[in-house]
Amino acid sequence: MAKCEVCGNNYDKSFEVHQGNQIHMFDCFECAIHALAPICSHCGCRIIGHGMETESNYYCCAHCASEDRIQAFEDRILEEVTQ
Ligand SMILES: [Zn+2]
Ligand SMILES: [Zn+2]
Known part of the structure; x- marks a missing residue:
């Protein structure tokens, strides 16, 4: 117990x-x-999957990161698609 x-x-x-x-x-x-569980800096939901982490913030998804003008996650995906 x-x-x-x-x-x-x-x-x-x-x-x-x-x-x-x-x-x-x-x-x-x-x-x-x-x-x-960390909290998404944009929408405030609990992050129970992998999520995304910048130096100072956590985000639940690329959409929330981009809403806070953090483009790095999306840019990395686009580069992989175009290569
Ligand atoms: Zn309990
Ligand atoms: Zn979010």
Whole structure:
């Protein structure tokens, strides 16, 4: 039995998530996402896939990155298509 650090549920199938040198305890993935998933800098949604990362921001998709005038992700795709 281990207590979820988000909702406090004591659950026999709780699991640990190791991030850097920190260890977190959760009873479900929803709580893990709530605590750890980065937030898209444009639309504010939780990023639970690969997402995209600039030096200072995370984005959920190329569209959100381009809305914030970050073109690098799209440019890289276009280059691959035209070659
Ligand atoms: Zn929980
Ligand atoms: Zn987004």
